[in-house]
Amino acid sequence: MRMLARIVLKGYKYIILFWVLLAIAMAFLAIRLPSMLEGDGFRMDGEHEKVMDIAAETFDMPAESLFLVFDGVSDEKLSSRLQEVEALGVTSEIISPLEDQTMYKKDLSYALLHFNDDELDMAETVTAIRDVIKADNAITLTGQSAITKDINTASQQDLMTAEAIGLPIAIIVLLFAFGTVVASLVPLLIGVSSVVVSFGILAILGNYIDLSIFILNIIPMLGLALSIDFALLFISRYREERRKGNALDAVSITIQTAGRSVLFSAFCVFIGLGAMLLIQVEIFENIAVGGMIVVAMAVISSITLLPSVLIALGDRIDKWQLLKVKQNGSDRWRTFAGNVIKRPIMITIVALILLGIALIPVRNMDLTIPQIDSLPKSYDSRLAYEKMEDTFDFGGESSAYIVAYNKAGWEEKEGLEQIKQLEDKLTNDPLVKDVQTIYQVSGVDSPAAWEQAWGSPMKEKLAPVKEAFIQDEKMLIPVQLNVSGASDEAQDWVRELDKKYASFDLMVGGEAKFNQEIFDEIADKIIPVLTVIIISTFIVLMLAFRSILIPFKAIVMNVLGLSATFGILVYIFQYGHFGLTAGTIALIIPVIVFSLVFGLSMDYEVFLISRIQEAYANTQDNDFATVEGLAATSKIITSAALIMIVLTGAFAFTDVMPVKQIGVGIAIAVAIDATIIRLLLVPSLMKLFGKWNWWLPFRKGPYRAGSWH
Numbered sequence: 001m002r003m004l005a006r007i008v009l010k011g012y013k014y015i016i017l018f019w020v021l022l023a024i025a026m027a028f029l030a031i032r033l034p035s036m037l038e039g040d041g042f043r044m045d046g047e048h049e050k051v052m053d054i055a056a057e058t059f060d061m062p063a064e065s066l067f068l069v070f071d072g073v074s075d076e077k078l079s080s081r082l083q084e085v086e087a088l089g090v091t092s093e094i095i096s097p098l099e100d101q102t103m104y105k106k107d108l109s110y111a112l113l114h115f116n117d118d119e120l121d122m123a124e125t126v127t128a129i130r131d132v133i134k135a136d137n138a139i140t141l142t143g144q145s146a147i148t149k150d151i152n153t154a155s156q157q158d159l160m161t162a163e164a165i166g167l168p169i170a171i172i173v174l175l176f177a178f179g180t181v182v183a184s185l186v187p188l189l190i191g192v193s194s195v196v197v198s199f200g201i202l203a204i205l206g207n208y209i210d211l212s213i214f215i216l217n218i219i220p221m222l223g224l225a226l227s228i229d230f231a232l233l234f235i236s237r238y239r240e241e242r243r244k245g246n247a248l249d250a251v252s253i254t255i256q257t258a259g260r261s262v263l264f265s266a267f268c269v270f271i272g273l274g275a276m277l278l279i280q281v282e283i284f285e286n287i288a289v290g291g292m293i294v295v296a297m298a299v300i301s302s303i304t305l306l307p308s309v310l311i312a313l314g315d316r317i318d319k320w321q322l323l324k325v326k327q328n329g330s331d332r333w334r335t336f337a338g339n340v341i342k343r344p345i346m347i348t349i350v351a352l353i354l355l356g357i358a359l360i361p362v363r364n365m366d367l368t369i370p371q372i373d374s375l376p377k378s379y380d381s382r383l384a385y386e387k388m389e390d391t392f393d394f395g396g397e398s399s400a401y402i403v404a405y406n407k408a409g410w411e412e413k414e415g416l417e418q419i420k421q422l423e424d425k426l427t428n429d430p431l432v433k434d435v436q437t438i439y440q441v442s443g444v445d446s447p448a449a450w451e452q453a454w455g456s457p458m459k460e461k462l463a464p465v466k467e468a469f470i471q472d473e474k475m476l477i478p479v480q481l482n483v484s485g486a487s488d489e490a491q492d493w494v495r496e497l498d499k500k501y502a503s504f505d506l507m508v509g510g511e512a513k514f515n516q517e518i519f520d521e522i523a524d525k526i527i528p529v530l531t532v533i534i535i536s537t538f539i540v541l542m543l544a545f546r547s548i549l550i551p552f553k554a555i556v557m558n559v560l561g562l563s564a565t566f567g568i569l570v571y572i573f574q575y576g577h578f579g580l581t582a583g584t585i586a587l588i589i590p591v592i593v594f595s596l597v598f599g600l601s602m603d604y605e606v607f608l609i610s611r612i613q614e615a616y617a618n619t620q621d622n623d624f625a626t627v628e629g630l631a632a633t634s635k636i637i638t639s640a641a642l643i644m645i646v647l648t649g650a651f652a653f654t655d656v657m658p659v660k661q662i663g664v665g666i667a668i669a670v671a672i673d674a675t676i677i678r679l680l681l682v683p684s685l686m687k688l689f690g691k692w693n694w695w696l697p698f699r700k701g702p703y704r705a706g707s708w709h
Contacts, residue, residue: 004303005255009248012308019305023193026200033203034156034216038123038148041212041283042369046517051403051509059468059476061401062092062114064122066129066143069384070097072107073138081139082111084132090125092116108391113143123149140384147372150379151656152213158654159217162663166650170228170643177232177639181320183239186309187231194301195223198294205289212286217651217659219287221666222596223294225647226269229640230302233607234258236636238310239317247314251307257610259303264544265606266299268537269599275532276595279525281518283588291596337630337683341623344684351680355672358564361571368486368584369518376655397433398485400494400510402426402477410470416447419475422504426479429500431493434480438462438469485511491519522591529591533598541602545609546696553685554605557677561601562594565669573661586658593665600644600666601673604637608678612686622693626686634679641674 008015043049055061068085070078075098082096095112097103103110115125122145130146133139167188174184198219202211237258241250273295276288310317340347375382388394404422406415419437426435442465444450453462469476483489490512497508534555541551569585576582612629619625648670651663686693 001256001259002252004259005252005307008255008304008307009252009311012311015304015308016312019193019301019308023196026197028200029203030196030199033199033206033211034152035123036203036206037152037211037213037216041214041281041286042514042518043210043282044280044517044521046513046521047507048509048513048517051401051507051513054403054474054507055401055476055509056116058471058474060116061476062116063118064115064143064145066113066115066126066141066146067385067388068111068113068129068133069140069142069388070109070111071138071140071384071387073109073136077136078109078111081133081136085113085129088125088128088132090115090117090120090128105391108387110388110392123152140380142381142385142388146381147375147385148213150381151375152216154376154379154656155213155216155659158651158656158659159220161654162217162221162647162650165653166224166647169646169650170224173639173642173646174228174232177635178235178239180318182313183235183317186235186306186313186317187228189309190231190301190306191224191227191298193305194227194294194297195220197301198223198290198297201293201297202290209289210282210286211290212283214283214656214659215286215290217654217656218592218662219290219294221648221651221663222291223298225644226266226295226600227298227301228643228647230262230265230298231306232640232643233261233636234302234306235310235317238307247311251311255303255307259307261606261610262299262302264540265599265602266295267540268602268606269295269596271536271540272533272595272597272599275529275536276591278529278532279522279591281521284591287592288595333634334627334631336679337627337634340630340680340683341626341687344687347680348684348688351676351684352560354676355560355564358672359560359567361567361575362563364574365566365570365590366574366584367587367590369515370586370588370658371486373583374586374657378655396482396484398481398483398490398511400479400481400490400508400512402479402497403507403509404475404477405505405507406473406475409473410475411466413447413451416450418504420447422477422501425501426477429493431481431483431489432479433482436469436478438465441465441469479510481512486515487512491516495520518587522587526591529595533595537598537602541605542696544606545613545694547694548696549689549693550609553682553689554602554609557681558598558601558673561672561677562597562669564672565593565597565665566590568668569661569665572664583657586661588658589661589665592662593669597666597669597673600670601677604641604674604678605682607637607640608633608682616694622690623687626683630679630683637674637678641670641678644670 052061056063068082073081079096079098082094085091086094091113093112093114095103095114097109097111103112113129115122126141126146126149129141133141171184171188174187175181178184202215202219205211234254238250238254241253244250270292273288273291276284279285372382372385377383406418409415410419420439423435423437423439426432438450439445442450442453442462444453444462450462453459481490481493494508494510494513495516497506538551538555541554542548545551566585566589569589572578573580573583574585608629610629611632612625615628616622616625645667648663649667651659652667654660654663
């Protein structure tokens with residue numbers, strides 16, 4: 001860190017120039033990012049993906065389908081609009097309710113628009129179709145791509161809403177922390193620079209990898225909060241050192257002290273984000289990569305751009321003072337800290353009871369993959385889809401697509417008999433409502449009858465049926481299940497398909513398989529993810545504080561705090577409190593909130609324990625060090641936590657439900673960490689364990705200046 005300090009002191013003007021040019025260049029790229037985002041990120045390279053690719057490429061199933069929903073529209077207008085859509089030249093097939101009366105029910109009907117062109121830009125296609133129907137309020141386009149486009153639009157609006165709420169409040173918090181306008185605006189400068197550069201880098205990566213629409217909210221949420229937190233710590237230490245000497249010395253010392261804390265803190269966040277890469281689901285990979293980029297930018301800007309700006313500002317950092325701010329640890333915080341360590345057992349018990357009460361609802365947590373409910377109810381695409389589901393009872397059933405392999409092919413006698421055997425087993429399955437095979441579709445009810453018909457003039461009629469279901473060694477069998485694809489029964493059915501039909505070589509795709517693979521991937525990887533986070537964090541904190549007990553306590557307290565957070569999320573979102581409709585918790589929430597907050601909360605642990613460590617190294621008095629460390633950092637930790645709560649909690653006022661849950665989850669976790677844990681549990685346990693806090697095996701002598709002699 002000393003070398004970095006020397007580089008910054010000598011070249012601060014060039015560092016500022018570099019960041020200005022970088023931010024301008026990346027801003028042009030960042031503008032393109034929203035248009036590059038597609039999908040909700042719930043995608044993985046599994047069996048479902050392979051089966052659906054085979055179905056599209058080999059059996060000409062549509063690569064994607066959209067619905068045109070007609071509410072009280074005359075047949076004449078319906079036909080006219082479908083002709084206009086067909087004239088766009090983007091659909092491979094249109095199935096009209098005029099041809100299929102089952103697509104009518106009362107005044108509601110729908111048409112299916114099929115698309116086979118993989119190169120088609122579905123966002124542009126959705127816009128083109130909506131332009132055709134925009135004059136008719138009774139006609140609505142819905143389906144995956146239409147909903148995805150609307151979620152993208154809603155996410156951009158949510159980001160603007162959250163920033164409009166969060167940033168002004170963050171400025172007010174910074175004013176109370178620093179007292180001057182200039183000092184309060186500098187952290188925002190660092191935060192915005194970090195986010196803009198990160199968005200630019202993600203726009204470049206978007207040319208090579210698919211990016212989920214949810215990173216549009218999560219990355220700024222994380223980047224702004226973390227950058228401002230780092231800047232708050234850095235500027236506070238700089239102003240403290242500035243009162244002891246000149247500006248250059250103050251910057252140098254701050255880089256070596258606060259800069260070191262920032263690096264350790266960021267490394268803890270990196271661990272949580274990096275661990276998510278173990279889960280091979282696109283949304284976790286996106287958030288992990290995007291998060292690591294924005295954290296890296298936050299760190300680099302905090303230890304290069306920020307000190308350079310402080311040098312350039314000099315005494316102007318205190319310009320436009322609006323509030324008088326007390327220096328050092330105030331008497332109020334010192335008194336508070338003293339009172340805490342006087343009653344460590346009682347305070348520890350009370351804190352654990354509070355966390356335990358909050359933890360109770362966790363046992364009822366209901367996790368689901370976000371579906372149409374991610375989109376706000378104000379969007380027509382959601383309303384039309386739900387109305388269609390209710391009217392035609394789509395939600396009570398689901399489709400599965402089985403691809404069966406036979407190296408010898410399916411057209412000989414043995415293959416035809418195997419098809420019949422498989423059809424009979426599926427038909428007799430209690431969860432199966434309908435099976436489509438060459439026998440079911442053609443009306444030929446046996447292998448012998450098929451062979452006979454194939455050798456007759458009927459072959460001409462049977463050939464299209466065979467081609468639709470059989471291609472060389474592959475056979476496609478669409479299956480209709482009488483349960484929802486999101487149900488446990490459907491997921492168990494596709495999971496156990498290989499065992500139940502062991503005599504056949506089968507793969508399966510469809511909604512149930514998609515859900516099952518996502519759930520199983522997370523369930524299988526959650527233990528390795530938690531293990532990596534916990535062990536890595538333990539090692540980092542052990543090296544930082546040269547202690548066994550401090551990292552152990554930090555991890556246990558973090559787990560307790562996060563468990564309590566999930567309980568409160570269940571109470572709010574699942575039970576339906578504070579004006580919300582009762583629902584479910586998005587499957588991604590526990591993993592993302594745990595991975596992000598576990599690292600973020602270590603910021604405060606590092607900030608607090610670093611100051612306690614400094615005081616203990618100089619005095620060898622654990623109680624004194626605890627009080628002084630708490631008094632010196634409580635205001636900073638409280639201000640930093642409040643900014644984090646404001647910037648993430650502002651997403652509570654947004655509409656995209658998974659993002660709302662992530663924002664509220666992070667805000668609650670940080671609030672618990674900065675109050676119950678950091679201000680009550682940490683000092684209480686520091687008091688109870690005394691000098692054992694600083695024990696490290698194979699080391700002798702008193703603890704001084706970070707080492708034992």
